[in-house]
Amino acid sequence: MYSASTNQTDNCDVAVIGAGPQGLLLATWLKQERPALDVVVLDRAAAPGHKIGESTLSGFCRAMRSTGIRHDVLQRLFYTKNGLGFFHTDAHTTALQTAPEYITETFDETFQVERRTCDSLLVANAQLAGVSVRFSHTVKPKESTFKAGSNHLSCETPQGAATIQARLVVDASGPSSVLGRHFGGYAESNVPFQTSAAWAYFKNVKWLNEYTGWQNVAEFPRDEYTQHLCFKEGWVWYIPIVSWEKASDENLMAMVNYLADPETPMLTRDELSQKFDCPYEQIWSIGIVLRSDRDQALNQGAEAAFDHYKAKIPALATLLEGAEILDDYYPNHSPYAVRKNFRRFAKEVTGDGWLLVGDAAFFIDPLRSPGLTGGVATAYQALQSVLTALDQGDLSQAQFAGYEAYVRELYDMLEEQNQIAYMSHNYPQAISLVRRFGEVSSRDHFNGICDEPYQISDTNVWGHLCPEHRQRQRLVWQIMREEEIEVGNRCPIADQEPKDYERMMLRLRQAVGEHLDQYMDLTPYIMQNPSEQGALAPAKVMPKPAWVDLGQGASGVPRADLVSVRA
Ligand SMILES: Cc1cc2nc3c(=O)[nH]c(=O)nc-3n(C[C@H](O)[C@H](O)[C@H](O)COP(=O)(O)OP(=O)(O)OC[C@H]3O[C@@H](n4cnc5c(N)ncnc54)[C@H](O)[C@@H]3O)c2cc1C
Structure with a gap:
């Protein structure tokens, strides 16, 4: 077949x-x-x-x-996803409900596949x-x-x-x-830091929606966002999945052949499962991704890295409390998978x-x-x-x-x-600022295309290839990189605290705060537990640090033009 x-x-x-x-x-x-x-x-x-x-x-x-796959087919097969959520976590984060949290709602319904x-x-x-x-x-x-x-x-x-x-x-x-x-x-x-990941699949994870004590209610259940537990060395992903892994190849193919045909009547997930003898169940994909310049925990093995961060970030231990790791669930995946320096x-x-x-x-x-x-x-x-x-x-x-x-x-x-996203983990409000910065262009871009089929303008991914966005993004990158280098020169990563990045935050506000304030309506995100008021307060003028040599762009393009952006 x-x-x-x-x-x-x-x-x-x-x-x-x-x-x-x-x-x-x-x-x-x-x-x-x-x-x-x-x-x-x-x-x-x-x-x-x-x-x-x-x-x-x-x-x-x-x-x-755009290739003819019906949206309701995706709804039948996959777990619904309505955006991205970010928690700033560290050793003090005993519960996710108390962590600074930023949720960006989706443009439209997407899926965990x-x-x-x-x-x-x-x-x-x-x-x-x-x-x-x-x-x-x-x-x-x-x-x-x-x-x-x-x-x-x-x-x-x-x-x-x-x-x-x-x-x-x-x-x-x-x-x-x-x-x-x-x-x-x-x-x-030529990138300043590499990253590596380890991940596993779990059953019986307690739904985030069952946690009590959230300060603000998100528009959708918190399980319907790809959740990111962010910390200075990296992050953890949390993704619920509707798994059809127990269906045979033949039955699964028969089911998707049925669903691919635009003429066939739509059935519910349960009806499909019964008709094609394709059992499904709820599992979770949970992974950890680490910056190689900040932590080599993965060298000790994937399980050790999970244990290390469970001990370091209590909220992660709580997230996995009672969860059952799935051994041999997927072929060649028992129970952890690792990809290094990818x-x-x-x-x-x-x-x-x-x-x-x-x-x-x-x-x-x-x-x-x-x-x-x-x-x-x-x-x-x-x-x-x-x-x-x-x-x-x-x-x-x-x-x-x-x-x-x-x-x-x-x-x-x-x-x-x-x-930029990684460097924003240095400071809780930097996560929301960076998210908003991306959202302004993304929403503006998406609002212009959402009623149209996939088209060439989609290849300007989130509108972020527009010159104005690129120029601002380079400035943001430059500030964050300079500050990481400067803080790193005087303080090892293990000892760094968010307060070491206060100047970074102020410089970011100075650089793009006004721009973001103009587009508050385009960034309808939910914020919980802000640890500082006025994350987007009007910029204060900060002295710039001495010029740091930033080398070349990622694909080898010189960053010389950054100087003029920065001036
Ligand atoms: C840890 C991790 C987490 C990720 N999470 C996400 C996420 O949440 N969201 C997201 O959008 N992306 C995520 N990605 C990225 C995502 O997996 C890839 O972008 C995506 O799978 C790429 O699709 P592709 O079609 O380019 O390649 P693939 O899906 O990898 O397909 C390539 C195909 O080529 C075949 N092939 C290889 N060699 C040969 C050969 N010699 N001859 C014939 N066939 C061959 C393979 O069998 C394979 O089927 C993640 C990646 C990693 C590593």
């Missing part, structure tokens, strides 16, 4: 490596735009399987819907559109040849070697970055006859869930370049120059934004 294909030819127009979300969405869009094209997706796995990457944002859900189910639905939808999806096909780049208009992909299959000839190859192979590693390399870029960038994003999308092009870090939404923006931008290249019959690297520039720009923006 999983090797099912609508076209068994070994010649195709476009071969996509990787049946993850980005490869499948790009392939589906291609068929929708040019039905006559032969589009083949190759994946080394025997069937869609468990992966990390569960918290979705509006951009990704919009992209899924279990990836086997999500990727299976995308497979069913792609096949419905006429894409040939072939599992158990491992692409071997060293045995393949690449040439614009005539690539030969050598694949290992259970039946032996197979060759796929394709005019164009799109590498959507995720962190494997098959062509990225084969050509320029897929390596850590910030990566492919040195070559395009070449003659090929290009990279999604994680194959770059990976930032999961704080604020940018993976699927940023990744799908690269897939949609790639689609535009591919359509033009196919129409003009020129599949040379030169055709993809615009796409290459876009990917580098997006990466720089997201990497910088992610570092």
Whole structure:
């Protein structure tokens, strides 16, 4: 069943490596735009399987819907998510109800997806559109040849070697970055700090909604936000999931095939479960992500890192009290998974006859869930370049120059934004300021597109590629980086307290407070337990510290222009 294909030819127009979300969405869009094209997706796995990457944002859900997937199908299959919540925690945080908390409501309803189910639905939808999806096909780049208009992909299959000839190859192979590693390399870029994660799955976690004593009521139950417990060394994620893992591959595929068909009547989750013999249950994904420049706890192992932070942050121990860790729940995942130093960038994003999308092009870090939404923006931008290249019959690297520039720009923006989010954990009100800073552009951007289908403006992710936002974001990044370096020079991380970052906070207010105050209506967030009044009070003029050498931008672009922004 999983090797099912609508076209068994070994010649195709476009071969996509990787049946993850980005490869499948790009392939589906291609068929929708040019039905006559032969589009083949190759994946080394025997069937869609468990992966990390569960918290979705509006951009990704919009992209899924644009390929014909119905919103109510997502509601049936997945746990509802209505935004992001952030708690500032430390050794004094005995209960989450007393932690400074900032909730940003969603733009529209999104979901916590279990990836086997999500990727299976995308497979069913792609096949419905006429894409040939072939599992158990491992692409071997060293045995393949690449040439614009005539690539030969050598694949290992259970039946032996197979060759796929394709005019164009799109590498959507995720962190494997098959062509990225084969050509320029897929390596850590010039970033000031790396991050690593460990995660596990749990049952019987006490719902946050059952906690008593919240000061402010959030619009939705607190379990319907991806929750972030933020601390100076990193953060913990809390994600409830509707799990269909106990359903067989065959039954799950039958269910998603039913749901992908737009003509079929909608059933409730329970009716679907019964009709297709697909049991479901409630589980939680909980993970910890640490800055490598601040804590090496993961070197002692994932469980030790969890124990370390449970001892350090009492509210985390409470969160996991009574929770049952799931051993052997997912294949090859018993019970903890770890990914170390995962910030990566492919040195070559395009070449003659090929290009990279999604994680194959770059990976930032999961704080604020940018993976699927940023990744799908690269897939949609790639689609535009591919359509033009196919129409003009020129599949040379030169055709993809615009796409290459876009990917580098997006990466720089997201990497910088992610570092800002981490640095905001130094000071409780910095979290809300940084969130608001992002929200102003995001909401403004989203308000302009929410009634439209996924489109090219979505690839300006959250509107954050606009020059004005980029310029302000660089200034924010620069202030925070300078202050981290300055505080770090006089105080080891273990001894640092929020008060060490008071000047950072004042400088941030001075830099963007007025801008944020103008857009209070665009940042309807909920704040609980602010530990200081007037987080966004009018800026005070602060003396600037001596110039700190900030090196280069994340993808190697000099930060020289920061000087003028700062002046
Ligand atoms: C700890 C952690 C937490 C994360 N949390 C989130 C989150 O909450 N929200 C979010 O949006 N993102 C999150 N992400 C990121 C998210 O997982 C990725 O952005 C997303 O899975 C990338 O999708 P993709 O389609 O690019 O690649 P993938 O989904 O990785 O798919 C790539 C496919 O390529 C196939 N493949 C690989 N090599 C070959 C080969 N040689 N031949 C054939 N096929 C091959 C693989 O089998 C795979 O199916 C997280 C990532 C990590 C590490």
